[in-house]
Amino acid sequence: MRFRSKVGAKVAATSVAALAVTAFGGVGMVASASAAVPSHGHGRSDHVLLISVDGMHQSDLNWYVANHPASTLAKLTHDGSQYTNASTSNPSDSDPGGTALMTGGNPKTTGVFYDVEYSHTVDEAGAACTPGQPATGGDVIYDSPDDALAQVPDFTNPSNGAFPSFDENGSIYPGGVDTNPAAIMNLKFDPKTSLNPATFPVDPKTCKPITPWDYLGDNTIFQVIHNAGLRTAWSDKHEVYASFNGPGSNGQSIDDLFSPEIDSQAVMPNGVPYPQDDDWAHIDAATKQYDGYKVQAVLNEINGLDHSGKTKAGTPAIFGMNFQAVSVAEKIKSTPTTLIGPDANGNYTTSAPQAGGYQWANGQLVPGPVLSSALQRSRLC
Incomplete structure (x- = not known):
């Protein structure tokens, strides 16, 4: 499904994330929202805000709108356009779905069937290679292990193993x-240092690692806008979505x-691990906290700053983010929904x-x- 709606460049924090909705992973919903500058007229859009809600189904939207008729999503369904025959990529998950959204391509043209796949056109990461020899075939894995700093011991119980690092590139x-x-x-992302090229598949023609962006077979919306001399920004759950x-x-x-x-250890605002001792994608209260950082990044960008809110950069021509709380809520059997605190001592806990x-x-x-809580409280209301 696709929404298209014109909104003001300045919006309330509680509604900015609901300007547009896109869903990946078994769903068929695509949405965009554009912020128009009225003085230009003729429907010209100077800024496009694209927001994905991982896992949201058409039925979820219908239920939410019916039960929250005054919500921003409800207003979009009335004022925007819905394309209910749209479908997600096949196969579908965050990576092929996100890639499809950013390129307009499908796995056949982009080459991205999943974040872990096999390709006959590459050599295995770290394999011996002679330039120009036929490809031997190998796994193509673009995931959190690609981070420059990938492993951090479990805070609560180091014997349980390790998590990826929250800041990924250290x-x-x-x-x-x-x-x-x-x-x-x-x-900050640095294409030269933030990822570990030793984990990338190898190009048999050059025997050099294939970066995640060069593996794509189609160009992206960010390339089109950037090459036109306009600013771009995006917030997502893995650094490898570079x-x-x-x-x-x-x-x-x-x-x-x-x-x-998102696969790093979830910690409450005071830096103490959640009692459930898991990552941000397995405790819905933590996922909402995690999504909140990306919401703040978008708000900072709307205000003409970079995502950190510290540097003037100008509002991007195209920017946006991915939400995870709905996807986590759909998949997990039981989880706390709410972070409670801080108390007088600065401590936090979670709801039952x-x-x-x-x-x-x-x-x-x-x-x-x-x-229901994820739909209501993931800045969608």
Whole structure:
């Protein structure tokens, strides 16, 4: 489904994330919102804000609008255009879905079937290679292990293993240990140092690692806009989604890429791990906190700053973010929905776990308590 709606360049924090909705992963919903400058007239859009809600279904939207008729999403359905025959990529997940959205291509043209796939046209990462020899074939893995700083011991119980680093390339937290999650706003992407090329598949023609952006077979919307001399920005859940820069871009088509690692250990605002001791994508209360950092990045960009809110850069011509709370709420069996605190001592806790996914009500399958909370409180209201 596709929305298109014109909105003011300055909007309330509670509604900015609802300007547009896109869903990947088993859903068929695409949306865009454009901020028009009235003085130009003729429907010209100077800024386009694109927002994805991972996992949202058409039925979720219908239920939400019916139960929240005054919401921003409800207003978009009335004032915007819906394309209900749109479908997601096949196969579908965040990476092929996101790539399809950014390129307009499908896995056959982009080459991206999943974030872990096999290709007959490459050599395996780290394999011996002679330039110009036929490809031997190999795994193509563009995922969080590609981060320059990929492993951080479990804070609560190091014997449980390790998590990826929240700041991924080690630019914020010493040794990757996150004790002040709000500092993630200072994360900066560097195409030369933020990823680990040793994990990339190898081009048999040159025997050099293939960067995520050069692996794409289609160009991206960020390339088109950037090459036109306009500013671009995007916020997502993995640093390796720098692939959206597109082939031949040197990783520089997205002027402001903000991508804190969602698979890292979730910590409350005071830096203490969540009692459930898991990553940001398995505790819905934590996922909402995580999404909030990207919302703040978008708000800063709307105000003409970079994602950190510290540097004047001008509002991007195209920018946006990906939400995760709805997807987590759909998939997880039971999870807390709410972060509670701080108390007088600056401590936090979480609400009691509730059921994720869907439930039957009056003969209909509708969002359960966690999913209802995610739809209501993920800055979508």
